[in-house]
Amino acid sequence: MALKHTLAAGLAALCPLICLAQAAPAPAQALYPWQVGPSRSTAEAYFTNLQNGAKIETPFRLAFGLSSGWGLAPISAPQAGKSGHHHLLINRELPLDFKKALPFDDQYMHFGKGQMETVLMLEPGTYTLRLLLADDKHLPHFVYSKPLKITVTRKNKDIDPKSLISKEISFPNIAPDARLKPPFTVQFQASGLNVAHVSQQQKDTGHFRLTVTPKNGGKPVEMDFPNGQTETRLAPPAGAYVLKLDFMDNMNMGKTLADPVSTPVRVE
Known part of the structure; x- marks a missing residue:
């Protein structure tokens, strides 16, 4: 009986350590030499070649970026973790319900192949643009850009949009x-x-x-x-x-x- 009590007491003492070890998260992927972690804990999508208040002519090649270790993943092969694909919102606010799939229309442009760009073909006028990352089911992540207000001053009908894209x-x-x-x-x-x-x-x-x-x-x-x-x-x-x-x-x-x-x- 004394031996049973001793074993029970030993297991009880070890249990917190065992449970802690089981609950501990997997170690993060090691960084390369000279590489440092993200500057902020929250990730964001952003435009790399357009600033708020810009005046542009279309067609215009618009390029996207993604921060904090998040990566792009085409929807044809679902990928878990910190991954998704870009969506361009035109004159739209962020969705109120992030558990609802994004619609497909002229104000929600989807880039489900893993693209980092699009060619804007907007008519002259003022617009608000915003990027939003979503998963393979088009359910939004909390990864998005700040709204960007631009003015299209002219649409050049003699420019082929395809000429703005090269590998x-x-x-x-x-x-x-x-x-x-x-x-x-x-x-x-x-x-x-x-x-x-x-x-x-x-x-x-x-x-x-x-x-x-x-x-x-x-x-x-x-x-x-x-x-x-x-x-x-x-x-x-x-x-x-x-x-x-x-x-x-x-x-x-x-x-x-x-x-x-x-x-x-x-x-x-």
Whole structure:
């Protein structure tokens, strides 16, 4: 009887530790060298090439971004976690019910293939634009942009919208020879291409890979973004670097879907 009491007391003492271990969340994915976590706990979608109050002519190629480790995922292969696809709301407020699927009409443009862009064909006038991320069932996430008010001054009927789209990638927020203070955000942009999680194994989709090479001959740091992420934040030591961006084929390891782009920067 004394032995039973001793065993029971020992198990009781260990139970909180066992339960705590079982309840502990899985460790977060390790960061690459020089990579730092998001600057804010809440994610947002944003426009990379249009500012509030802008005056534009259409057709106009409008590009999208996504922060805080969230990634793009085509709806054809449902993907859980921090993933979704963009929706452009035109003259619409955020939905009151986030448990209701977004409608399909001229004021709710869906980008379910993993696109990072669209070509606006709006008539002259004033508009309010907003991005909203949603899952494969078009149920909204709490990931969206601030409303952006623009004025379309002219619609050019002689411009082919398709001429504004070409298969290429870029750094939309990093100019050549930019002087950067860490930590800084590096945005990735894909035009004429669809972004997806590698695990979705979708044909004609890819993901970004960033290589940061010190100009002093140091070892390059290669960063892969297999979950459809379209930006990262970096804090390398002061010095001169070359940033190289690739768009990797999700179906063929080692193959790229666009020409790489590189830009020199200096970290102060």
